[in-house]
Amino acid sequence: xxxxxxxxxxxxxxxxxxxxxxxxxxxxxxxxxxxxxxxxxxxxxxxxxxxxxxxxxxxxxxxxxxxxxxxxxxxxxxxxxxxxxxxxxxxxxxxxxxxxxxxxxxxxxxxxxxxxxxxxxxxxxxxxxxxxxxxxxxxxxxxxxxxxxxxxxxxxxxxxxxxxxxxxxxxxxxxxxxxxxxxxxxxxxxxxxxxxxxxxxxxxxxxxxxxxxxxxxxxxxxxxxxxxxxxxxxxxxxxxxxxxxxxxx
Numbered sequence: 001x002x003x004x005x006x007x008x009x010x011x012x013x014x015x016x017x018x019x020x021x022x023x024x025x026x027x028x029x030x031x032x033x034x035x036x037x038x039x040x041x042x043x044x045x046x047x048x049x050x051x052x053x054x055x056x057x058x059x060x061x062x063x064x065x066x067x068x069x070x071x072x073x074x075x076x077x078x079x080x081x082x083x084x085x086x087x088x089x090x091x092x093x094x095x096x097x098x099x100x101x102x103x104x105x106x107x108x109x110x111x112x113x114x115x116x117x118x119x120x121x122x123x124x125x126x127x128x129x130x131x132x133x134x135x136x137x138x139x140x141x142x143x144x145x146x147x148x149x150x151x152x153x154x155x156x157x158x159x160x161x162x163x164x165x166x167x168x169x170x171x172x173x174x175x176x177x178x179x180x181x182x183x184x185x186x187x188x189x190x191x192x193x194x195x196x197x198x199x200x201x202x203x204x205x206x207x208x209x210x211x212x213x214x215x216x217x218x219x220x221x222x223x224x225x226x227x228x229x230x231x232x233x234x235x236x237x238x239x240x241x242x243x244x245x246x247x248x249x
Contacts, residue, residue, distance in 0.1 A: 002230045004029030007077040009069065011060050011114065012087030014041030017137060017185065020218025021084055021225045026052055028226060030082070033073040035060075037087075060087045060114035061106075063121075070121045079129060082229045083122055085115050086137040093148035104151050111155040115162060123175065131174030135228050136163045137221065138179045138240065144248045156181075160240050167238030176237040178228045183244035185216035212245030 008025050012018035014036035022032045031052045036042040039057030046055035054076050058069040073080050089110040091099045126132030142156030163179035224243045227233055242248050
């Protein structure tokens with residue numbers, strides 16, 4: 001019950017890492033807003049989690065949607081202590097010159113602009129409450145980039161630096177901001193990261209670049225998020241926690 005009495009909003013929580021984070025936070029006593037563009041998926045996850053969870057349909061790239069999601073969370077739970085910006089998107093792995101502007105903008109809208117919107121929405125709430133926690137799910141791609149994912153890599157580099165800058169500026173308001181940098185996991189974006197069909201042979205080729213010999217799993221990211229969200233980390237801010245089996249060494 002490390003998050004007992006806390007309220008949380010998790011984006012991209014209908015599947016993958018976000019779902020794993022929502023499940024872990026509920027187990028540890030938090031109330032959770034399951035936020036996702038896939039409204040039906042969010043409802044299914046919230047139903048699995050039980051009465052401590054609500055589902056909210058939200059396009060995180062739109063300011064009005066983000067404001068509505070935060071307002072709905074506050075209405076349901078009375079406060080908002082923790083936000084996990086987990087929603088993300090990538091271009092398929094291919095030569096950088098083959099990615100068009102619309103794809104580039106979508107990557108930045110979902111991976112970067114969403115954090116801008118969440119910050120502008122949540123900081124006034126947290127300043128009034130006397131503090132809050134933001135966790136941004138970046139990627140090892142923003143630290144040790146893979147070829148074929150240049151525009152995605154750069155968006156995650158922006159997430160990492162944004163996280164550290166937010167941490168410095170918001171620290172006087174008792175708002176902690178940290179990041180998690182997962183290595184590639186078996187999520188819905190796996191084939192796009194690889195740029196080839198998800199076969200055992202192709203997975204093995206990517207796993208060979210991870211010293212600990214496996215992809216990341218939702219529980220790995222969820223356990224890192226749990227620590228950073230908990231009061232055990234109340235003096236930790238501006239950290240990019242690599243959850244990568246040694247990939248960035």
